[in-house]
Amino acid sequence: xxxxxxxxxxxxxxxxxxxxxxxxxxxxxxxxxxxxxxxxxxxxxxxxxxxxxxxxxxxxxxxxxxxxxxxxxxxxxxxxxxxxxxxxxxxxxxxxxxxxxxxxxxxxxxxxxxxxxxxxxxxxxxxxxxxxxxxxxxxxxxxxxxxxxxxxxxxxxxxxxxxxxxxxxxxxxxxxxxxxxxxxxxxxxxxxxxxxxxxxxxxxxxxxxxxxxxxxxxxxxxxxxxxxxxxxxxxxxxxxxxxxxxxxxxxxxxxxxxxxxxxxxxxxxxxxxxxxxxxxxxxxxxxxxxxxxxxxxxxxxxxxxxxxxxxxxxxxxxxxxxxxxxxxxxxxxxxxxxxxxxxxxxxxxxxxxxxxxxxxxxxxxxxxxxxxxxxxxxxxxxxxxxxxxxxxxxxxxxxxxxxxxxxxxxxxxxxxxxxxxxxxxxxxxxxxxxxxxxxxxxxxxxxxxxxxxxxxxxxxxxxxxxxxxxxxxxxxxxxxxxxxxxxxxxxxxxxxxxxxxxxxxxxxxx
Ligand SMILES: Cc1cc2nc3c(=O)[nH]c(=O)nc-3n(C[C@H](O)[C@H](O)[C@H](O)COP(=O)(O)OP(=O)(O)OC[C@H]3O[C@@H](n4cnc5c(N)ncnc54)[C@H](O)[C@@H]3O)c2cc1C
Ligand code: FES
Numbered sequence: 001x002x003x004x005x006x007x008x009x010x011x012x013x014x015x016x017x018x019x020x021x022x023x024x025x026x027x028x029x030x031x032x033x034x035x036x037x038x039x040x041x042x043x044x045x046x047x048x049x050x051x052x053x054x055x056x057x058x059x060x061x062x063x064x065x066x067x068x069x070x071x072x073x074x075x076x077x078x079x080x081x082x083x084x085x086x087x088x089x090x091x092x093x094x095x096x097x098x099x100x101x102x103x104x105x106x107x108x109x110x111x112x113x114x115x116x117x118x119x120x121x122x123x124x125x126x127x128x129x130x131x132x133x134x135x136x137x138x139x140x141x142x143x144x145x146x147x148x149x150x151x152x153x154x155x156x157x158x159x160x161x162x163x164x165x166x167x168x169x170x171x172x173x174x175x176x177x178x179x180x181x182x183x184x185x186x187x188x189x190x191x192x193x194x195x196x197x198x199x200x201x202x203x204x205x206x207x208x209x210x211x212x213x214x215x216x217x218x219x220x221x222x223x224x225x226x227x228x229x230x231x232x233x234x235x236x237x238x239x240x241x242x243x244x245x246x247x248x249x250x251x252x253x254x255x256x257x258x259x260x261x262x263x264x265x266x267x268x269x270x271x272x273x274x275x276x277x278x279x280x281x282x283x284x285x286x287x288x289x290x291x292x293x294x295x296x297x298x299x300x301x302x303x304x305x306x307x308x309x310x311x312x313x314x315x316x317x318x319x320x321x322x323x324x325x326x327x328x329x330x331x332x333x334x335x336x337x338x339x340x341x342x343x344x345x346x347x348x349x350x351x352x353x354x355x356x357x358x359x360x361x362x363x364x365x366x367x368x369x370x371x372x373x374x375x376x377x378x379x380x381x382x383x384x385x386x387x388x389x390x391x392x393x394x395x396x397x398x399x400x401x402x403x404x405x406x407x408x409x410x411x412x413x414x415x416x417x418x419x420x421x422x423x424x425x426x427x428x429x430x431x432x433x434x435x436x437x438x439x440x441x442x443x444x445x446x447x448x449x450x451x452x453x454x455x456x457x458x459x460x461x462x463x464x465x466x467x468x469x470x471x472x473x474x475x476x477x478x479x480x481x482x483x484x485x486x487x488x489x490x491x492x493x494x495x496x497x498x499x500x501x502x503x504x505x506x507x508x509x510x
Pocket of ligand 2: 052056075
């Protein structure tokens with residue numbers, strides 16, 4: 001090894017370890033300068049890169065289900081045999097090593113060549129797949145099509161100027177100024193050319209001609225398709241109050257929106273955030289990270305109570321206050337007059353910038369114009385196909401039959417959009433993958449992550465393990481005695497276990 005290169009901690013696996021050294025079936029050590037996780041799944045031993053390919057989460061702190069290890073941070077999953085990222089948000093594989101057992105010792109030997117992921121036979125008549133949208137679902141679909149060996153054309157149309165980015169970061173580290181630029185692109189620019197994905201940016205799709213199987217784009221030739229995926233996401237709501245269109249009033253969805261807020265923040269002393277939603281409060285935290293005085297104005301009594309319940313809401317409220325955020329709850333902004341936000345109670349707050357985080361609206365215009373069935377979102381079946389054969393929908397726009405809540409639901413979560421994009425891709429190739437994932441999202445406020453699994457539009461009980469104020473808790477939301485969702489702070493394993501329990505509850509119905 002070159003001088004000066006440090007070797008990670010833990011045992012050198014090439015020298016062998018005793019099986020009894022594996023605590024709870026796992027041990028982190030190294031092979032050369034690479035950190036490796038040795039893990040037991042049933043009676044088998046596997047050696048896999050110790051860190052998640054999403055944001056470097058410690059896989060040793062996750063859980064093993066079957067022959068998959070799940071990351072504790074945002075629930076990605078990796079196949080222990082091949083290293084393939086089998087559950088988003090991770091999309092890239094991790095490395096795998098060979099394991100040998102000799103005389104009661106376990107040795108990790110050479111790194112294995114990356115296995116080719118499972119391939120799908122290209123379905124007859126599917127020569128070109130068109131994806132409308134360059135976000136979570138659209139990108140994950142394109143990547144999955146190539147991963148499964150689809151050899152036909154992929155055209156990805158996006159009205160954004162930026163290639164697909166890690167949108168969740170736009171209200172977190174990147175906005176706070178603590179994430180480098182290269183964290184944002186989901187893939188480097190060269191990826192698209194190398195993988196034959198025709199990414200057309202700044203391309204507005206105006207309509208779909210379902211009879212001719214073509215999408216109509218602004219100022220260009222129609223694009224024919226054999227299969228079409230709609231992944232147009234959602235757009236932020238802009239309150240229709242006087243002054244809302246002024247240049248210092250922002251919403252946040254795209255990288256361009258985020259850069260505009262960062263640029264305004266550079267000379268700002270005080271900001272008003274309208275809305276105590278996830279985005280609103282993450283923006284508040286990020287702006288506090290830039291030392292800007294932040295006022296949050298929102299109509300509810302407790303921030304995020306509708307989604308997380310009163311205990312978590314009180315905690316989040318107190319957490320933001322500890323960091324200097326001033327709340328104006330049960331209050332609304334009725335107008336923005338120059339640099340003054342005018343409140344319903346007649347008060348005013350001077351602000352250099354205003355960010356509206358008052359929810360989003362799914363972008364349904366294309367589906368409506370094409371005559372697809374709409375049900376407060378685009379209605380899709382369990383395979384994410386819309387009412388029109390050959391047209392699929394995924395992500396923030398799709399309402400699907402969720403077997404966990406036994407309801408048709410539409411959610412606005414990054415991981416769900418990615419997993420739906422992947423399932424839609426596989427289904428466009430004829431693989432018949434039922435979309436069954438338990439919804440999951442995370443949110444970050446300062447140094448406090450909140451993980452949420454399941455879907456609870458209503459509940460009649462919240463059972464709390466641990467202590468919310470001490471930032472060490474798992475809350476189970478129960479409806480008619482069933483756990484329908486769980487939220488946690490620094491209880492990542494329990495959150496993963498709650499996810500697995502919800503999966504098993506549905507499997508047992510099959
Ligand atoms: C700032 C921010 C932070 C977030 N943080 C989290 C988080 O921490 N955790 C979490 O779970 N979720 C988070 N979310 C939500 C998450 O990002 C979304 O649920 C997810 O991006 C939805 O994916 P999607 O593919 O449906 O839509 P999007 O990612 O929005 O992609 C839609 C794409 O379609 C394009 N498009 C739309 N209409 C057209 C058209 N007519 N023609 C061409 N292109 C079009 C858009 O330009 C865009 O490229 C966050 C969202 C934002 C905005
Ligand atoms: S770091 Fe592993 S899922 Fe995000």
